[in-house]
Amino acid sequence: MKNITFILAVCCLMMTACAQKPQQINNSTDQQSDNMKKTLIVYFSATGTTKAAAQRLAQEFNADLYEITPEQPYSAADLDWRDKSSRSTLEMQDKSSRPAIKGKCENIADYDTVWIGFPVWWYTAPTIVNTFIEAHDLSGKVLNVFATSGGSPVEPCAADLKKAYPQYNWGESRLMNR
Secondary structure, eight states, rough: OOOHHHHHHHHHHHHHHHHHHHHHHHHHHHHHHHHHHHHHEEOOSSSSSHHHHHHOOOHTEEEEOEEOOOOOOOOOOTTOOTTTSSSEEEEEHOOOOOOOOOOOOOOOOOOSSEEEEEOOOBBBBHHHHHHHHHOOOOOEEEEEEEEEEOOOOHHHHHHHHHOOOOTSSSEEEEEOOO
C-alpha cells in the first residue's frame, strides 16, 4: 500500500510539473515579443524646451530619439509670434505650409510606438510636424503626442492631428512642461 501511495504521489507531481512547462514557455515567448517592441521619440524643438522633454520621455520608455530638423533653422526673429510677418506666423496662417526638413528617419519601420513632440504654436502643432508625418509611413504604429507650451493644452493639438491623419492609430497625449 505504501508503494502504491508513493507511486501515485510521484505521478501527481510529474503531471503537475508537466502541466506547468507549457505555461512557462508561453510566458517566455510573451516576454520576448514585449522586448522586441520598440519606441521612438520624434520631436521638433525650436528653442530646446521640447528637446529636453523628449529626452525625459526617451529615458522613461527606454526609447530612441529622432529630431525633426528644419532645412532652414528658425531664428529668434522667425519665432516672434507677435510679428505678423515672421516665418512661424506665416507658416501657421497657411495650413498647407510644409517647411522642408533635413533627411528622413530611415528605420521608422523598426518601431511599434512613435511619440511625436513639439512646442504648441497657435494652439496646434507646427506645420513642420505635418511635413514629418507625410514623409513617413506610420501605418501599424501607435502614435502618441507630447507637447510643451506656455499655456495651451495638448488635447486640441492631438485632436487636430487625428483629424488630419485619421488613417493612423492615435493613442495618448501628454503636456510636458518642466
